[in-house]
Amino acid sequence: MPPDELQLAHAELAAAIKAIQYVPGFENFLAPTRFADVAATAGHPLVYLVPSEQSGLALIVHGDTVTDVRLPGLTDRQVHEWAERHTAPDGWRRHLPGLTGWLWDAVAGPLLDALPGAPRITLVPAGLTGLLPLHAARCADAARPSGYRYLIDDVVAGYTPNARALAAARELAAGAEPRRLLVVTDSRLPHARWEGRAAAVAFGESVVRTGEEFEPGLLANADVAHFGCHGAVDVEPLQNAIRLTAATSLRVADVLPMRLRLRLAVLSACDTFVPGRTLPDEVINLPTGLLQAGVAGVVASMWAVDDHATALLMTEFYRRWRPADDPAAALAVAQRWLRDATPVDVEEQWGAALDAGEAWLPEEVADALLPGVFAAGDSGGRPWSEPATWAAFTFTGA
DSSP states (O other), X not given: OOHHHHHHHHHHHHHHHHHHHTSTTOTTTTOOOOHHHHHHHOSSOEEEEEOBSSOEEEEEEETTEEEEEEETTOBHHHHHHHHHHHHSTTXXXXXXXXXXXXXXXXXXXXXXXXXXXXXXXXXXXXXXXGGSOGGGOEEEOTTSTTSEEEHHHHOEEEEOSOHHHHHHHHHHHHTOOOOEEEEEEOTTSTTHHHHHHHHHTTSSEEEEEEGGGOOGGGGGGOSEEEEESEEEOOSXXXXXXXXXXXXXXXXXXXXXXXXXXXXXXXEOSTTSSOOOSSOTTSOOSHHHHHHHHTEEEEEEESSOOOHHHHHHHHHHHHHHOOTTSOHHHHHHHHHHHHHHOOHHHHHHHHHHHHHHTOTTSOHHHHHHHHXXXXXXXXXXXXXXXXXXXXXXXXXXXX
């Protein structure tokens, strides 16, 4: 492009940005981020993870303090290789054990040494690092029920694309009073309706719809949305979607223009966290799209998930989460529970809840899900202990 045309294009872009910044609510659109803005967001540690050619780096911002942690194993080459393996068709099934071990050595171990006693962190992964399940980093530990110690055993770890998005999410969460739940389930998933039922009993007002019955306007009248559906990943990030039915989807491109005010969106579907690959330096996926559209926090998955195990996880999540609480903490507790539980543990816990008439477990949910509990494996074993089963779900936002 000739210099005069380049200058003209730059001037037009600057004018367009300025015009957008005059729109109420978009005053900071593409404005430079100041350290004071980042520090104000870092009430708990904000951890930037940056791979490089020779050695990676973690920048830990906690209030006005910045700590740099060298991560020699977090190189561009290693991140690229693991991302390629992990995101290949079914690659996560084959490579999760090796990947989670490498993530402990390369990232989690050094981070925990630099964050003694921190109960909660938010990760800001750069580039292809955003494709990796950092929260599931693990090392061998014979004293643990699963035989491994995971990052989520030491700290609750959430994600955010940047500090500005986290600040907006926190502001929205602080003003939210979640009372109304929207549940949307895909009839092709046999257990999705039951996790939706478990979610519904946690709220005073619930609207339950199938994918065929979903209308975008339903989101405007909800405080929390739960989608028990399939997910769809596309090479074009704006086309990543929740598949409501075999023929209809809710895409990132559909969500971005919406002006929502949701405390939480739970995307209980396959691959709903995965970004597209056409913009490797940007994180554009369903959670970040929802944050931009006006959702404070998003639960989403990094890979394909088992329908029955997910229903167990979500039932426990809604048992644990209360609107005034941190959804990331409730998700971590539910994941640890599923990971370490035996079928006998589930039967005894649910039996006691039914005997006590506890509202979080409707009898029809228990009747529908308990047969699959013992079908999952030996009654005294831990059939859900591998990260492929419990670690797919992440929390983004506040």
